[in-house]
Amino acid sequence: MIKLSHMTKTYGAITALDDLSLEVRNGECLVLIGPSGCGKSTLLKTINRLVEPDAGEITIHQKPIHDYAPEVLRRQIGYCIQGVGLFPHLSVSDNIAVVPRLLKWDEPKIQARIDELLTLTGLPLSYKTKRPHQLSGGEAQRVGVCRALAADPEVLLMDEPFGAVDPMTREQIQLAFRELQRRLKKTVLFVTHDLEEAILLGDRIALMHRGKILELSTPESLGQSTPNETVNQFIGADYALRILRRSTLEDLKLTAVQPQTEDRRLESTSSLKEALAVLLESGNQRVITVIDHQAYRVDVGDIMAHLQAVRYG
Amino acid sequence: MTSGRLRLRLAGLVLLGSSFGLPVGDFKINRIMRPIPVPLSDLIGTFGVILVVFIGGVALWTLAKSMSSFIKRWIVWGLALVPGVLIFGLSTFIPAGVEFNPEAARMALGAGTAGIYLAVLLAITSQPSSRWLIVVSIGLPIGLAVLGQIPMIGIVKEYQNYKSTFNAEFIRHLTLALSSGVIAILPGILMGYWAYKYPKSSEGILSVVNLFQVAPTLSLLGLIMIPLSLLSKQFPFLKSLGISGIGFAPAFIVLTLYALMPIVANAYAAFKQLDPAVLESAKGMGLTSRQILRQVSLPLASPIILSGIRTAFTQNIGNAILAGLVGGGGFGAIIFLGLSQSASDLVLLGTLPVVIMALITESLFERIQARLERQLRGAHD
Incomplete structure (x- = not known):
């Protein structure tokens, strides 16, 4: 658990952190979102001491981070930034091996770890000898994630890690990261300015504005607790549509039916947003999905009921 | 084409x-x-x-x-x-x-x-x-x-007449140009790094180094001769070491100062062009500043630093001619002798080897640079 208490940081007249407190629970991905200049990157960097706050205290697993020398602290925390920052003169495997080597792991263990991570992120092992300039943007980003995970840190700090990737690749890598996080259960603080990304990846979302946290809640109930003009403006009127992306047809309570040839079929892993789009253009045609060899009818009412349950229920 | x-x-x-x-x-x-x-x-x-x-x-x-x-x-x-x-x-x-x-x-x-x-x-x-x-x-x-x-x-005739002088000046010229270049490397890189690390000092460092470059070589030689001759008058032991207003010492000092500029400027530029994301991730992963310098900054800056060293050496080979004017020897001695006697072949005997030496230096560095770049980019593409 990362606990930040009463963090304050000013740059001249600008207040980046304004008496801010926050807890990141073990094994959750907390997404910190806000307009640029709201102080979210500053907050993230106080945790691995790239930025020293004017006031406030941070503990990781109840231990104050100032008990460690900055370098020792940083080696225990995975760090992944926009533009990746892979070392261009080192091969992919040497890039991943940086922190394990700093921690003086023995070489066979490092090599095994590199193979494990490449497989985990879906990169072929033949990439080990490649140089960063030979990778595509998405591949480089995956290697960046590998590098951050190399020494198996419990805590992961990610500063707009997928911000520089083109939209198509970004969605792929976001989904891949979500899969990874579901398996590894790291304690992640993830900074972004992309609401879609926050909704897709966050277990909880902290909305930050002018050095303060305006709201902290699950993506489903963001904007629900207290009516706030800034929050509403930020999440937008179509927010309900956006959170449909978080659920799939498998999450719905559906009615079983007999499939017919003229039915329109949907994959059971389709997001509710996709399902809704198909329903909107289906007209009179019946839309079904098959889960465990049983066909179910997909209806707008089911989606609405689900949305009501997760958002307002 | x-x-x-x-x-x-x-x-x-x-x-x-x-x-x-x-x-x-x-x-x-x-x-x-x-x-x-x-x-x-x-x-x-x-x-x-x-x-x-x-x-x-x-x-x-x-x-x-x-x-x-x-x-x-x-x-x-x-x-x-x-x-x-x-x-x-x-x-x-x-x-x-x-x-x-x-x-x-x-x-x-x-x-x-x-x-x-x-x-x-x-x-x-x-x-x-x-x-x-x-x-x-x-x-x-x-x-x-x-x-x-x-x-x-004609030029062969002159060589026959001045054979022993030619060989001695050749050694002299090479020693002067190379040693002053070598001496400038480490301080040059350090000053460039300093200017990059402490932005406040960068303007000062660069303008001082620039001053050496802008001042005409000859006047710099003259300026150096005065304090050196005063020093050797004050401390006779310096004179016994060969340090005086004329000869090897002033030429060596001026050439070193000249070699500094390209090395400092290139080192500064080399460190400055490093990708901030690379440096931030290095720091964020827990490398100490010394490890960052050794494992990241220096290797990545080395091609540009090397091209500064290359400029310094090539330019030193040519500039070393001026040593001939202050009794520092080198091919300058032959060239100025030839000029004073209106013996164009003798002038040629002094200049041709300098041109050839500069060309050889240039192509040697070109090879080293190509190899270094291959190493940094990886063997296969």
């Missing part, structure tokens, strides 16, 4: 002009007598000149039009031999009706020879991979001189 065509056209023009208009040699009965110009037609007759220009024209035309690279290869190798053959011909030429003593008489290379050599260089460099051809075009005349095949050529 267009620049290749342009070179060939230019080569044709130069060849035409130098073959017909300019003397290829200047025959002198002795060192100070008025030269007798020797046009190419004296060597091979008017018909010969027309033939040479015709053959040369056809050769250049063939190079310009895309034909088999096999024929082109033969043509450029042939062209590379031309200067050597011409100089050999000049050495054996005896003008008609002139009384002379073969001990004192000499044949200075004329503007025509320079022109023909220029035409050959233009033609050679219009083709890819011309390095070895250039080496041959320079090497053949030198080889002939070493083998004693062209004893009448």
Whole structure:
């Protein structure tokens, strides 16, 4: 658990952190979102001491981070930034091996770890000898994630890690990261300015504005607790549509039916947003999905009921 | 390809002009007598000149039009031999009706020879991979001189007269240029790094270093001589070490100061162009500042730093000529001696080796740089 208490940081007249407190629970991905200049990157960097706050205290697993020398602290925390920052003169495997080597792991263990991570992120092992300039943007980003995970840190700090990737690749890598996080259960603080990304990846979302946290809640109930003009403006009127992306047809309570040839079929892993789009253009045609060899009818009412349950229920 | 065509056209023009208009040699009965110009037609007759220009024209035309690279290869190798053959011909030429003593008489290379050599260089460099051809075009005349095949050529005569001086100054020149360059490397890199690390100091450092560069070399030499001679007067032991207002010491100091500028400026630029994301992730992963410098910044900055060192050395080879003015020796001593005696061959004897040394230095560094870059980018692409 990362606990930040009463963090304050000013740059001249600008207040980046304004008496801010926050807890990141073990094994959750907390997404910190806000307009640029709201102080979210500053907050993230106080945790691995790239930025020293004017006031406030941070503990990781109840231990104050100032008990460690900055370098020792940083080696225990995975760090992944926009533009990746892979070392261009080192091969992919040497890039991943940086922190394990700093921690003086023995070489066979490092090599095994590199193979494990490449497989985990879906990169072929033949990439080990490649140089960063030979990778595509998405591949480089995956290697960046590998590098951050190399020494198996419990805590992961990610500063707009997928911000520089083109939209198509970004969605792929976001989904891949979500899969990874579901398996590894790291304690992640993830900074972004992309609401879609926050909704897709966050277990909880902290909305930050002018050095303060305006709201902290699950993506489903963001904007629900207290009516706030800034929050509403930020999440937008179509927010309900956006959170449909978080659920799939498998999450719905559906009615079983007999499939017919003229039915329109949907994959059971389709997001509710996709399902809704198909329903909107289906007209009179019946839309079904098959889960465990049983066909179910997909209806707008089911989606609405689900949305009501997760958002307002 | 267009620049290749342009070179060939230019080569044709130069060849035409130098073959017909300019003397290829200047025959002198002795060192100070008025030269007798020797046009190419004296060597091979008017018909010969027309033939040479015709053959040369056809050769250049063939190079310009895309034909088999096999024929082109033969043509450029042939062209590379031309200067050597011409100089050999000049050495054996005896003008008609002139009384002379073969001990004192000499044949200075004329503007025509320079022109023909220029035409050959233009033609050679219009083709890819011309390095070895250039080496041959320079090497053949030198080889002939070493083998004693062209004893009448003025520059060879001067070499025979000044052999021991030449060899001593050669060593001197090389020592001066290289040692002052080597001495400048470490402080240069450190100052560049300092300027990058502490932005407030960068303007100061760069402008001081720039000052050395802007100040004319000669006046810098003069400025250095004053404190040095005062020092050696105050502390006689310095004089016994060879440090005084004239000689090796002031030349060495000035050359070192000169070598600093390109090294500092390049090191500064090299560190400055490092990707901030790379540096931030290095720090964020827990590398100490020393580890970042050793494992990340220095390797990534090294190609640009090296190109600064390359500039410093090439420039030092040339600048070391000025040491001759303050008794520091080197080829400058020969050049200025030649100037004072109006002995153009002696001047040439001093300048040619400097040009060749600069070219060799340049190509050596080019190779090291290419290797370094390959290493940084990875073996395969």
